[in-house]
Amino acid sequence: MQAVVVEGLRKNYGRIKAVKGISFSVAKGEIFGIIGPNGVGKTTVLRILATIIKKDGGNAKIFGYEIGKDDEKIREIISYLPEEAGAYKNMRGIEYLKFISNFFEGCDIEKAIEIANLGERIYDKIESYSKGMVRRLLVARVLMAKPKLAILDEPTSGLDVINANEIRRIIKNYAAHGTTFLISSHNMLEVEYLCDRIALMNNGIIVEEGKPEELKERYDAENIEEVFLKVIK
Amino acid sequence: MKIAALVFKEVRELLTPATILPAIFMMLIFAGMGGMIGGMEKKAMEKPNVEIITHDNESYASFYTSILKKYCNEGKENIAVIEIPSNFSSLIKEGKKAEIHIKWLLKGTGIAESASITAVRKAIEIANNELVAKIVEEKKINASIIFSPVEYDEYTIIKNREVAAAPEKIISFFSSQSMSIPIVIMIMIVTSGGIVISSMGMEKENKTLETLLTLPIKRSYIVTGKIIGATIVGAIIAFLYMLGLRYYISSFGMQEKLAGFNLNGIDYALISISLFFSLLAGLSLCLVIGSFAKNYKSAQILSLPVSILAIIPMFILMFQDFSSMSTPLKAIIFSIPFSHPMMAPSLLLLDEYSLVVYGIVYSAIFSIICILVATWIFKTDLLITGRIRK
Structure with missing residues (x-):
């Protein structure tokens, strides 16, 4: 069974056609990246698959559950990290993890503390955390729930090299242990390093899809950034 | 949960x-x-400090002074000096209005000062009423009838309910x-x-x-x-x-x-x-x-x-x-x-x-x-x- 199957997915915001009938699939245990510049519809696709917003057309299934019909079942097996998300500022890091653990069965808080790697600061209020610390806490929150599918919107956006590298390492490690990842990013070099397969998105449609190495070979490019530029030319 | x-x-x-x-x-x-506010109300209920200077030892002046002393303290930090002139009793006996002189000693202009002033005025009002009662009763008339010749027996109807108030x-x-x-x-x-x-x-x-x-x-x-x-x-x-x-x-x-x-x-x-x-x-x-x-x-x-x-x-x-x-x-x-x-x-x-x-x-x-x-x-x-x- 495929982890994610998307067929002809469409979403409009009034007259604006944000997603224009895209299709793709993600295998179990795969890290799949949707990449493209800002405003091409990446976040919209992730929000639909995370059951936050409704689709206007097409079909999408997550581990066999249909988006729009089985949303409550889907929420039990996914975990979503919004772009530039924060956490509840008045809570302490540990309280936040415990709060989220109330909603998922079998949460491993000790493991989450290890992933967050905040040391004694896990007992401090979140409002005192840096951006990188909050992001690590949120990634820990996502993985703590042991989701079948982790949906991460720009997981390293705004982070410094050290924090970004740490988060990429965590994602790779979890994928190796069977978690499926669906990631969006406008950082094409990062996705090239991180993802098993990628979909290049532009103007609400997927313009190319494949393994990073295959795409580079197909377009005779040195990196995915170059591939993207050649594809949209 | x-x-x-x-x-x-x-x-x-x-x-x-x-x-x-x-x-x-x-x-x-x-x-x-x-x-x-509670403190001011309490202060207004307390006896104010007043200095009473009497130049008249006749009956009405003595009576008036005794009532004032009943409702005021004579001590330090007076709020007022009340002076009763020597002709106080004689004027009343002649059927004329007597006069007293009040000198207020304000320590400030705060609203708290007004509580003591009110207390002094209340004492003077009581002394005046008592003096009226004394004068009237000397003429063999029931003072309470002069003050309040009619008594009320009132009821209020509210929402079809009669209340004795x-x-x-x-x-x-x-x-x-x-x-x-x-x-x-x-x-x-x-x-x-x-x-x-x-x-x-x-x-x-x-x-x-x-x-x-x-x-x-x-x-x-x-x-x-x-x-x-x-x-x-x-x-x-x-x-x-x-x-x-x-x-x-x-x-x-x-x-x-x-x-x-x-x-x-x-x-x-x-x-x-x-x-x-x-x-x-x-x-x-x-x-x-x-x-x-x-x-x-x-x-x-x-x-x-x-x-x-x-x-x-x-x-x-x-x-x-x-x-x-x-x-x-x-x-x-x-x-x-x-x-x-x-x-x-x-x-x-x-x-x-x-x-x-x-x-x-x-x-x-x-x-x-x-x-x-x-x-x-x-x-x-x-x-x-x-x-x-x-």
């Missing part, structure tokens, strides 16, 4: 020094003002009941309503709402958690305000009692139910409004209509009884769910149970509609995109 976690989250986020400190500060201000006393009694309750309810609605709307704004701004919407819980749980959390925080804040306000109002000596007008256990239960549904209606309405907040800043503006809805009935009900309103005004006041707990104590004192029960039923229906609308909004795109797509 899941709802409990959501409620804990709401209370943890909302019960911050930023929300509690202003309430404590206001409580202390009210309590301080009450203490000052003057109407002013009844109005004063009901005013004392209806002054504090509308203020406290207004504060509670405005504070907890503002909290719900701000919470929505903060959740959107921090994108914690997106995380919340992907948790495996029913959307109605999220709505319920927010409403209960805000109710708890709102109740704590209102309690703090009420403590200060109660002390402030009691300092005026307004907690009068009137025979035949009492609230029993059922009445208090009805007031509590009315307050609960009114608060529920207000908070669920705020949750609907808060759904339109884009961020914390816009949430502040959105809380204004709810504040206005709470302030309107407060002002009107503080000065006007529901039954004496015009029909359109009655309809407006009844349609605002916050009016009902404000009106409930006065209505129950007059045994008008039906209006209280109708108010509870109306508030409950209003709450259910708002909660259903809020739950529906939580199931649409509106929360995230600002557009409705069910």
